[in-house]
Amino acid sequence: MSAIKKFMFVNRKAPYGTVYALESLEVVLITAAFDQDVSLVFMDDGVYQLKKGQQTKGIETKNFSPAYRALEDYDVEKLYVDSESMQARGLSEEDLLVSVTVLSRSQMGALMDEQDVVLSF
Amino acid sequence: MKFGIVVNEGPYQHQASDSAYLFAKAAIAQGHEVWRVFFYHDGVNNSSKLTEPPQDDRNIVNRWSRLAEEHKVDLVVCVAAALRRGIRDENLAQGFRISGLGQLVEAGTQTDRLITFGD
């Protein structure tokens, strides 16, 4: 693969209610394995993907949240969370299972403009 | 210009596949190349040759197959998403192939624009 491009993954959906969060994570890992420049954005209900303490036994579904902690091993270190979305859900950085960069909406918008490829799930 | 397209929803349930098809057709009509269409999430269901819509409805699956044949569009179905949903080589419609997510990354790196259609 020749060119390195800036890929951004925008996650706006909560986990478990639909499959998007899980399958998005699978693309992120593959994209990182292809040595692309990867950023992840969590906004709106997407911030719930990062909530600590997910217990999925009772719904007989795999808890995939530990995989967010493994992102570091794939050199995926640009994790951005929308401040407004987090506040609207009564969450703060301490509630999240990985360390993230918290951005305002306008900072987020500026970052989106810098990308080559934006995938939204 | 060289386009990649991602389809994230199944046929008939959601407009995404129709929108993606009409976009692809318009791009080709203007002389652009649609290099690859990648089917992900429930979008993998667009590739089932067992699909049989009523006669007065559009055949979404055949429409993609025809586009692939006439304009050499590479129709790639994500293997992990497909196996989860019972899509395998034996029920794959003409022009589609099953492959890995790397093909989606490639659709981002090897094209000028990547457009996603989903929910």
Place this chain on the structure above:
Amino acid sequence: MLHIVNKSPLTSNTLDSCLSTAAGGDLLLIEDAVYAATRGNAAESRLKAAMEKFRVYVLMPDLAARGMGERMSDGVTPVDYAGFVDLTVSNKSCQSWL
């Protein structure tokens, strides 16, 4: 950058998230988002306000299919699929707000 929205502003916050986040540029409303570009809907004032930052386009076949072709808001530019393709070409990147 081209921002593509496909959900009705009356049932989803997707359009609002896009408008409050994106730096501006071109905004294309497709599928159920076309209702945002119609006269008299509750989100009309928000779209109007966004026109300071965005050039707003609506996918006419989607608007017509929904019986709303006659109700298109002022200031919105109708495009067909060819126009949709042109927007993806004239912008260096695009984002579908799913």
